Amino acid sequence: MGLKDRIAAVEANYGRLRALGRDPSRLEFQNVWSPTEATLEGRPMMLFGTNNYLGLTFDPNVLEAATAATRALGSGTTGSRIANGSYGGHKALEAEIARFYAKQHCIVFSTGYVANIGMITALGGKDDVLLIDADSHASIYDGCKMADAETIRFRHNSPEDLAKKLRRLEGHPGDKIIIVEGIYSMLGDTAPLAEFAAVKREAGDNVYLMVDEAHSLGVLGESGRGQCQAAHVEDDCDFIVGTFSKSVGTIGGYCVSNVEGFDWIRSFCRPYMFTASMTPGTVSTARAAFRRMAERPELRAKLWSNSAALFRGLGDLGFETGPEVSPVVAVKLPAPEVAVALWNRLIDEGVYTNIAIPPATPNALSLLRVSVSAAHSEAQIERALGVFASVGAELGIIEPGTARGERFQVITGGAAAKEAGRTRTAQQGSANAAATR
Amino acid sequence: MGMTTADEIEARILDLLSAKVKSETAVTRETNIVADTGLDSVSVMDFVLELEDEFDINIPLDRIAEVKTVADLAKAVQDLGKTS
Numbered sequence: 001m002g003l004k005d006r007i008a009a010v011e012a013n014y015g016r017l018r019a020l021g022r023d024p025s026r027l028e029f030q031n032v033w034s035p036t037e038a039t040l041e042g043r044p045m046m047l048f049g050t051n052n053y054l055g056l057t058f059d060p061n062v063l064e065a066a067t068a069a070t071r072a073l074g075s076g077t078t079g080s081r082i083a084n085g086s087y088g089g090h091k092a093l094e095a096e097i098a099r100f101y102a103k104q105h106c107i108v109f110s111t112g113y114v115a116n117i118g119m120i121t122a123l124g125g126k127d128d129v130l131l132i133d134a135d136s137h138a139s140i141y142d143g144c145k146m147a148d149a150e151t152i153r154f155r156h157n158s159p160e161d162l163a164k165k166l167r168r169l170e171g172h173p174g175d176k177i178i179i180v181e182g183i184y185s186m187l188g189d190t191a192p193l194a195e196f197a198a199v200k201r202e203a204g205d206n207v208y209l210m211v212d213e214a215h216s217l218g219v220l221g222e223s224g225r226g227q228c229q230a231a232h233v234e235d236d237c238d239f240i241v242g243t244f245s246k247s248v249g250t251i252g253g254y255c256v257s258n259v260e261g262f263d264w265i266r267s268f269c270r271p272y273m274f275t276a277s278m279t280p281g282t283v284s285t286a287r288a289a290f291r292r293m294a295e296r297p298e299l300r301a302k303l304w305s306n307s308a309a310l311f312r313g314l315g316d317l318g319f320e321t322g323p324e325v326s327p328v329v330a331v332k333l334p335a336p337e338v339a340v341a342l343w344n345r346l347i348d349e350g351v352y353t354n355i356a357i358p359p360a361t362p363n364a365l366s367l368l369r370v371s372v373s374a375a376h377s378e379a380q381i382e383r384a385l386g387v388f389a390s391v392g393a394e395l396g397i398i399e400p401g402t403a404r405g406e407r408f409q410v411i412t413g414g415a416a417a418k419e420a421g422r423t424r425t426a427q428q429g430s431a432n433a434a435a436t437r
Numbered sequence: 438m439g440m441t442t443a444d445e446i447e448a449r450i451l452d453l454l455s456a457k458v459k460s461e462t463a464v465t466r467e468t469n470i471v472a473d474t475g476l477d478s479v480s481v482m483d484f485v486l487e488l489e490d491e492f493d494i495n496i497p498l499d500r501i502a503e504v505k506t507v508a509d510l511a512k513a514v515q516d517l518g519k520t521s
Contacts, residue, residue, distance in 0.1 A: 129497075134486070150497040155486055168495045359477040 017336060017357070021344035024355050034058055035375035040352060046380055048310075048370050049354040051185075051246035053327050054218050054292075054299045055375025062249065062288040069284030077280070082266065082273045089283035096290060097254050101225055101240065105262040108254045108283075110275050112214055112243025115253025117143035118271035119210065119241055120179070124149030127174035131165055133157065133191070135184050135362045140212065149174070156184075156362060159195040166203045176207045182216030182227030186361055186369060188328030190220070193227050197236035208259075210239040218247030218293050219327055224300055247293065250285040252278045303327055303374040306381060310372050313385040318398035331368040331388075338397060339366040345391040351384050441518065446492070447511040453487060454507065466508040494518050 001009070031039040035055035036047045056062055073087065081090060090108060098106040109115035120143030124130045128149040132140055135156040144151040155161040162178065169176060178200055180191045193211065200209045213226030221229025224247075228237040238259055244252035266272055278286075293299070304325075311325045322330035333339040336357040343355040346368075354369040361367060372381075393400035447466055455464045458474045468474065470481055485496050488510075494517045504510045 134482070144498065150499065152495045152497055153482060153486065161486075165489075165495050168493070359479045362479070363483075364477070364480065 045352045052373045053247045055373045056249040065288035066281045066285040070281040073280035077277045081277045101256045103256040106256045112253035113139040114271045118269045121147045122265045122269040132179045159199045163199045179210045182213040187322040187330045188326030193231035197233040208238040213242045217242045244286045248289040250282045299374040307372045327372045329370045333366045336366045349387040
């Protein structure tokens with residue numbers, strides 16, 4: 001299929017949905033003025049579709065560090081670390097992340113996507129086998145496609161299916177690399193890591209576990225290291241990969257490990273070798289954000305109380321949500337058209353979320369991905385729930401004024417009224433909610 | 438597994454695939470699994486999970502990429518069964 005055919009196929013697939021409203025891939029925020037507020041179509045918008053879990057993108061210390069480093073060292077490195085050398089900041093960032101995880105080694109990559117394709121191509125050599133969770137992120141699939149190893153896919157969050165597949169590989173001489181994620185980005189569910197770690201241990205030597213903590217860094221675990229820490233299996237997680245583009249609030253990625261000789265990966269990992277290194281500004285942003293994460297554990301507590309409020313609120317309204325309380329709350333919808341309609345109406349009313357429809361979703365689900373930040377105020381969450389209530393009823397997705405809906409009103413109505421009008425978006429949001437209720 | 442013939446494998450795949458496909462046209466050994474069934478790429482990969490259980494084999498993703506028709510898939514399943 002040539003380029004023209006591919007474009008025609010995409011136009012045919014998405015044209016119908018696009019005709020129903022906005023194009024999600026072409027939205028433009030004219031301004032962003034806080035972790036949770038932006039201007040879209042000239043109107044204020046509450047952001048419930050980011051990965052800004054700790055809300056650090058406007059932290060004054062982080063901004064100061066980024067600005068100072070850019071002034072001192074320039075806007076970019078203009079080359080890769082292998083060819084053009086590392087800056088002190090790259091090495092310091094690696095040392096700090098290794099210390100944060102209490103692991104011996106860390107390699108920093110230019111993005112989270114590059115961290116995954118880099119590590120997977122480095123680990124999956126010609127006679128090795130990569131075993132990946134069926135719901136893995138595109139960067140994991142792409143890494144597997146680039147790697148010389150074979151890739152076998154096991155059922156999502158199923159240690160049993162993984163064990164079955166490993167049993168079929170008994171006697172296979174190559175390394176087996178199991179790849180799972182801490183939190184899955186679409187449904188917000190966590191991996192049963194203790195069970196996966198047990199399967200890995202039973203499978204014997206040359207079996208490794210790699211965990212992508214992209215959405216769980218700063219979110220899960222006693223000190224925010226992620227699901228490996230929360231499940232108490234950090235020693236079993238041979239390679240922990242993550243990104244700076246979510247809780248850390250900038251761009252870049254990393255892998256930490258205790259595997260001996262890990263540092264030599266730099267010399268045969270092509271996605272590390274042949275791309276420009278992180279800029280002084282992004283390096284300093286990441287370093288400052290890791291410091292803030294450690295200094296302000298209350299951000300993680302706030303994130304979870306906000307997550308519980310949104311998850312329970314949406315469930316109480318009658319929306320079908322993902323399987324567990326999480327900073328990523330999936331609202332499951334019966335068809336792509338319904339998801340498109342809800343997504344558009346929410347934006348009309350000042351609430352921005354993410355839309356995901358097949359084939360980008362597991363099990364052909366159509367859903368809105370609603371994400372929470374520690375920076376959300378209780379009032380913002382209540383206003384968003386109010387808009388969900390009115391728009392959901394208007395579109396016939398939930399029943400208006402059901403007992404569950406009324407209970408929600410009783411729980412949240414008072415605080416919402418008290419806090420309304422505090423910010424620009426508060427006035428906008430509460431006015432809309434009142435008008436449509 | 439070693440006793441399963443190519444015809445038996447093909448018949449079983451046709452049964453399982455027919456149950457998945459909603460279109461009215463019958464699924465045959467010449468059916469192109471992606472172009473003719475209305476299944477998207479993820480659904481095809483999920484169908485492969487069922488085949489792995491059915492035939493007690495692992496089917497690597499690069500083998501699926503080479504498959505076009507049901508007959509191709511049956512051949513891949515048979516080959517993988519022999520080596521495992």
